[in-house]
Amino acid sequence: MLDFEQYLNDCKFILVSNREPYEHMRGEHGIEVRQPAGGLVSALDPTMRRTHGTWVAWGSGTADHEVADETGRVAVPPGEDCYTLRRVWLDEADINGYYHGFANRALWPLCHMLIQHFEFRTEYWERYKTVNLRFAHAVADEAERCTGRSMAWIQDYHFALASEYLRAMQPSLFIHQFWHIPFPPADILRLLPAGTHQDVLRGLLGNDLVEFQIDRYAMNFLDCVDKYIPEARVDHVNLTVSFRDRIVRVGAFPISIDVERFERMARSADSEARIATLRGRYAKGTRQLGVCVDRLDYTKGIPERVRALETLWTESPELRERFTFIFVCTPSRSELPAYNLLDRDVTQSVMAINEKFGTPDWTPIVLINENVDSDLLAAVYRAADLCIVSSLQDGMNLVAKEFVACQLDERGVLILSRFTGSAEEIDGAVLINPFNVDGFVEAIRTSLAMSPDERRRRMHRMRRHLFHSTIFDWLDSILARATQVMGPAVEPEVESSEPEGEPVVSA
Ligand code: ADQ
Numbered sequence: 001m002l003d004f005e006q007y008l009n010d011c012k013f014i015l016v017s018n019r020e021p022y023e024h025m026r027g028e029h030g031i032e033v034r035q036p037a038g039g040l041v042s043a044l045d046p047t048m049r050r051t052h053g054t055w056v057a058w059g060s061g062t063a064d065h066e067v068a069d070e071t072g073r074v075a076v077p078p079g080e081d082c083y084t085l086r087r088v089w090l091d092e093a094d095i096n097g098y099y100h101g102f103a104n105r106a107l108w109p110l111c112h113m114l115i116q117h118f119e120f121r122t123e124y125w126e127r128y129k130t131v132n133l134r135f136a137h138a139v140a141d142e143a144e145r146c147t148g149r150s151m152a153w154i155q156d157y158h159f160a161l162a163s164e165y166l167r168a169m170q171p172s173l174f175i176h177q178f179w180h181i182p183f184p185p186a187d188i189l190r191l192l193p194a195g196t197h198q199d200v201l202r203g204l205l206g207n208d209l210v211e212f213q214i215d216r217y218a219m220n221f222l223d224c225v226d227k228y229i230p231e232a233r234v235d236h237v238n239l240t241v242s243f244r245d246r247i248v249r250v251g252a253f254p255i256s257i258d259v260e261r262f263e264r265m266a267r268s269a270d271s272e273a274r275i276a277t278l279r280g281r282y283a284k285g286t287r288q289l290g291v292c293v294d295r296l297d298y299t300k301g302i303p304e305r306v307r308a309l310e311t312l313w314t315e316s317p318e319l320r321e322r323f324t325f326i327f328v329c330t331p332s333r334s335e336l337p338a339y340n341l342l343d344r345d346v347t348q349s350v351m352a353i354n355e356k357f358g359t360p361d362w363t364p365i366v367l368i369n370e371n372v373d374s375d376l377l378a379a380v381y382r383a384a385d386l387c388i389v390s391s392l393q394d395g396m397n398l399v400a401k402e403f404v405a406c407q408l409d410e411r412g413v414l415i416l417s418r419f420t421g422s423a424e425e426i427d428g429a430v431l432i433n434p435f436n437v438d439g440f441v442e443a444i445r446t447s448l449a450m451s452p453d454e455r456r457r458r459m460h461r462m463r464r465h466l467f468h469s470t471i472f473d474w475l476d477s478i479l480a481r482a483t484q485v486m487g488p489a490v491e492p493e494v495e496s497s498e499p500e501g502e503p504v505v506s507a
Pocket of ligand 1: 180294295328330395398399
């Protein structure tokens with residue numbers, strides 16, 4: 001475990017994210033507390049516990065109001081009271097405009113370059129600005145409550161404007177932001193209406209440091225600033241921007257997972273039992289087991305994957321019954337029409353494939369349409385001979401890393417889209433272009449036929465890399481860089497009544 005105090009001992013830590021780490025819900029037996037699943041919360045919660053900072057987030061739970069004070073503050077974790085959760089309240093119109101609207105219908109598709117899903121409405125944009133301003137006020141208030149220095153760390157594309165607002169309120173606050181998704185090239189960003197794309201860029205330039213997953217996204221950001229912000233001076237070599245008498249730093253910090261936790265789950269006795277069941281059911285004899293795990297999102301290349309499997313089984317009938325695929329797809333953003341259509345499309349095409357190729361003894365694709373506990377996920381990853389990640393664009397993709405972490409037997413092959421951040425970091429996967437049907441099919445064929453030695457060599461290489469690149473290494477490198485840029489605290493000058501002595505001369 002990292003020693004976060006070395007970075008944050010003289011400085012209050014304020015974390016900002018859309019989702020909150022604890023949600024109070026009204027249930028049958030009174031108020032219940034839920035901790036949303038997800039890598040970020042499980043990595044950052046221990047940090048917050050140890051630094052006693054403040055986490056600012058949308059209060060989305062049905063009983064959140066009841067337990068918070070009049071400013072939206074509540075001590076968490078319940079009963080332990082290690083840090084403060086400051087809730088920001090959003091009404092129906094805010095959620096529709098800021099979250100479902102500008103964040104998920106405009107920025108999300110644009111950043112993933114899937115412009116057929118891009119939709120801009122003035123009302124979304126106005127709400128996005130209002131909510132970003134509300135978050136900035138909450139953070140500024142939290143910074144004001146402490147006497148010493150503070151550092152604000154903002155998460156993701158929900159808050160492209162918050163830093164600029166916050167900087168105007170708190171000029172000396174150290175502000176940095178991690179952008180979890182890709183950053184698009186300049187020609188794509190300018191699909192936002194004139195003025196709006198500059199506002200997004202100027203918003204991000206409110207930070208002292210902007211963190212991306214990989215170099216390519218950092219470069220795209222710098223190119224966009226270079227093209228669209230005339231008053232900014234970009235240094236592509238040192239990755240800095242001179243803007244309004246400040247230097248904004250930019251860098252790449254690939255996110256990861258809690259590798260030991262996944263290994264532990266994959267190794268447990270429960271997991272061993274589940275693996276035996278899974279393989280007995282789906283991978284009898286020489287039959288292989290494939291797996292994919294995604295949120296149902298159009299960026300994940302799910303229809304493209306289904307199409308590749310259908311093409312493979314059509315063109316190579318001898319490969320029918322040779323392997324079974326488990327698709328673990330958790331429904332996501334179901335308020336948006338594009339996601340509902342995708343859900344229907346995937347279910348229908350999987351059913352059609354199963355009908356076309358299935359036999360009494362074999363179901364080609366087993367569709368699990370739900371959120372699965374991470375210990376079951378770990379067993380599925382370990383049981384598999386093959387994992388496909390076919391994203392059309394993906395900031396990093398943690399599924400690829402989770403699969404590698406759980407492959408204790410080094411038997412599995414990772415088929416990985418070139419358009420994920422992971423593909424630029426991990427060496428050892430079979431890389432694919434999910435748009436290229438024949439290449440995709442060939443990659444599955446090659447992977448199925450790959451020798452145990454070759455599989456072990458590749459998996460071993462990926463696992464070695466992953467052990468030195470965990471979520472804690474990610475946090476460490478970001479906090480180290482942030483505190484380096486921030487510099488040491490300036491000691492206040494203390495007036496002395498003592499007469500000045502001889503200057504001390506050191507050897
Ligand atoms: P996501 O787009 O959500 O994250 P990803 O990185 O793959 O994508 O993370 C998904 C997480 O959800 C994984 O931890 C996975 O195990 C879990 N998950 C998916 N389906 C599940 C299911 N059916 N049941 C249970 N758990 C499931 C965004 C960016 C990514 C970036 C991350 C982190 O889009 O590119 O890697 O943030 O920065």
